[in-house]
Amino acid sequence: MNNSIGWNSTVDSELRRPLALLTFSGLLAWMLLGSVLVLAETDEPRVQLEIAVDPRLPPLTSHEWAKALTTAGVQDVRVRMARPDDAPKVQQISSDPLPVYRVLAIVNAQNELVVPGGRFSIRQIEMFRQWLNDLRQQGPPESRPKQVAFGLNIVQFEQVRHDMSRPVAFSTKGRPRNELVENLVASLSNTSVFDPDARKRLGQDPFDEELQGLAVGTVLAYLLRYDGLAMVPQASVNGIRYQIMIGHAKLAAWPVGWPPEGSETTAVPKLLETLSVNIQSVSVKEVLQSVSERLSLPYLLDHPALARFGMELDKTTVNIPQTKTTYSQIIKRSLFQGRLKGEVRCDDAGKPFLWITTLKPIDEM
Template sequence: MEIELAVDPRLPPLTQHEWARELGRMGITRVRIRTAFPSDQPKVEVLPTSPQPTYRVIGIINNSNELVVPGARFSIRQLGGFVRWIDELRTSGPPESRPKTVAFGLDLVRFQLVKQDLAQPVAISTLGRNSREIVDQLLAKLHNPVVWDERAKSLLSSHEVNEELKNSASGTVLAYLLRYDGLALVPRGDVQGVKYWIVRGGPNVACWPVGWPPEEGESTAVPQLLEFLTVNIQNVNIRAVLQSIESRLGLVALFDYPALVRYGIDLEKTSINIPQTKTTYSQIIKRSLFQAKLKGEVRVDDAGKPFLWITTLRPIED
């Protein structure tokens, strides 16, 4: 690794000394620092040396006193990030030569393999079964290793599952059951491959989702939503309304239970009233959910099977 930093001449004279000192504190000592020329640009050159190539890094310290390298920039207080950038360069090569990432820091090939792995259908009945046992069985069938974050395992509960999720995709079912306990499944890749981390969830955690938006829209994924029928719903609880629609459409409804608990919504005690009218299944669902302070959307699992995802009008993060 050869590192050369070109400093904008408009910066104070001591700038080069300050950067050299801070880089030295981070263990980066073999660095040449000079005044920048107008033609200087951030780049990585690959020198054909043996047995391993040598990377020659040209970084620019701009007039905002930021170090700019291909694909990143760092202030003098963020040199830990520059160290990680160098480590990635050593292991993965120059940024422009790496496969583009599409999600979770995974390139397209790895992401598709992960999605294929998590598309495995659930082969067991889940209705009335212990959630912890289901999670353990599904994780054991995945092709990539599973790593539990500290304390995550102790948070996994053993509640009774109220939905029949047999034949649904394993990734979607895992994301659904883990969310109940505030946990999340996160695929992470490194030089050794991909691992599935089970971690505590949160608004800043990029986790595997409970399903995906259908690429061609809800009505294409479930055409029956646009069918007309005459209804007259009087003081029927929201769960019963949705169970009737589920049986007619063959569409499983999954509830965001943590959000329901957060806002004190009891499905059994929330009554729905829709005067006699001719309408579509889609409108019945929307009107019923709105009366219950809920909202819903059609999603597809990792194998493309549609289901109805139901959560609160207000996000749980509020």
Template sequence: MERIVATVLVVCCAGAAFADSYSLTIVTDKGVAITAPQEWSRRLANAGISSVRIRSGRPGDQADIEETPLATGTLYRVTGVLTSGGKLALPGESFTIGQTAKLRDYLDRVLADGAQAMTAERGRYGLTKEQFEHAFTELGKPIRFSTKGKPLGALVDKLSAETGVSVTIDPLVAPTLSRLTCRDELQSLSYGCGLAIALKAEGLAMAPEKPRGKPVQAAIRLAGDIDDAWPIGWPTKARGTELAPKMFEKINVEIDGFSLQEAVDAIGLRIEMPVLWDHAALDAKRIDPAEVQVKLPRANMAYHRILSRLLFQARLRGEVRVDESGTTFYWIYR
């Protein structure tokens, strides 16, 4: 059976003098029903894609997207293959004849984000490697002002202003966020890690997302509404002695008559890194470090062992973590 090609040209002008456009070429494989091109043409027209022209196929046709700069914008030449199984294969996705609305959405995304966005491999948060690396770098910029007791909204505003990553806040969250203050001193940590800590304390979370036709942005929502929140700390290949050498220094110690908060605060001054608490976890278990009395018999031990022994008395744990820029901090959690 002779191969047949249907070509559709759609121009999205929206009243603008400068506009991108796309052409869609559907190449039929062997075994495709002879009536298929006419049926696809009809369905495309019903979906708002008109001016379908049927012509003979050409050797070498395959799924592809070519970008051609024009005086009035960019022309995206999209080629798809209609298989004998009835699916239209386009770069990155495939569609059945009952999914013409999704096909139109696909073409709209081509116009909004370009050909590369349709074919690039995507990883965490649905971002391409380049998009994730850009977000990671920008969110790795340091917080340069004191945060404890300051409005949480100020930290959000600073992130947007100093990193270039715009922030969107769930309308259900915005009124609450405007009334909250930051519980911790996060100065010197990165914006990404610092904001993740501040938000978690209030039952909120942040995750990067890529809206159509826009740069990657940070979305703030209720923690339960985000499946993969921006993490508090990142994996590192550094060994403990390299990452936090002070934690392995031994001292003579004996603790009695002090609260967990007092003991940890005193150690925090010596280990040369911020000590931060998972307030949400503590609140959930009604653990108040200022009310938990701790003891430690006289001994000679390293700081990391001292902290571990003290935190265990409140059924807590702690570990050294690193933010996006490699700054270390001690995270206490349950």
């Protein structure tokens, strides 16, 4: 799409007076904003913003944009009248020690601020600020690799997956959850940052499950979810970091495992093995433990969901009359009787496990 703006350079005499006012208001905006260049933080690239306003707009448009940007805290701005050959662009004018980007943004005839890869109304200044932040952290839009998840490009995402895929090298059973989380975080290559209230929510009671051998990322996400927390990988100009925060339903956080690449039975072929069973008044927990041992298939519990609905696996019984069936059917029938459901997931290293949650989902996570 051609973002350049064209108009007749010959201005009718009726328009000259408004344009003179526009020139004055543009000059005033320049005096207010352009003459004071505020340096950005030293740890991120600097952006110099030049805004060219279509002269067909009302004379006070320049002042309105200048005021809106100033109020929003956008710095290092110059406002002027647009020329016929102006087009939105980003130029890197320096890279020592960090890049300096010069942005030419056009306020078009529809009073929209147009930049490469985006356009914003004057009511969307916060969205434009995010565009500027993305520019500082990721460079110009046309030079960025395609993002795949969490705002990461494919190279960054694979770096995170590799970091998360190492197996937990120590026993987890009987140790305080907060201690386990701190040890797992310390084992990662990239920096982890806790939100102010997140670390306070980590439980100190002993953890009753053995997760040694599962991937670090999966175990960390599992432990954080236990206390209503979540981890979000983030990319910045300084590299990748892991933000640990309070979780909520709309948060795209690192998951407790991933769907298998093929079917569940491809990931765990023994699910299709047949056997004769006669299960009478046996707890769901005992059934899961028995199947887990037979299949060498660990299982993880969605503790927030179980707690929400008051479910205790050792107090819910299963009855399956004598029959010949598969492990897959035993799991499904046992969980259904306990108002639960399960699915095969794979940890960050590709090792399968069984994820157990409630039939009715919870809203918070």
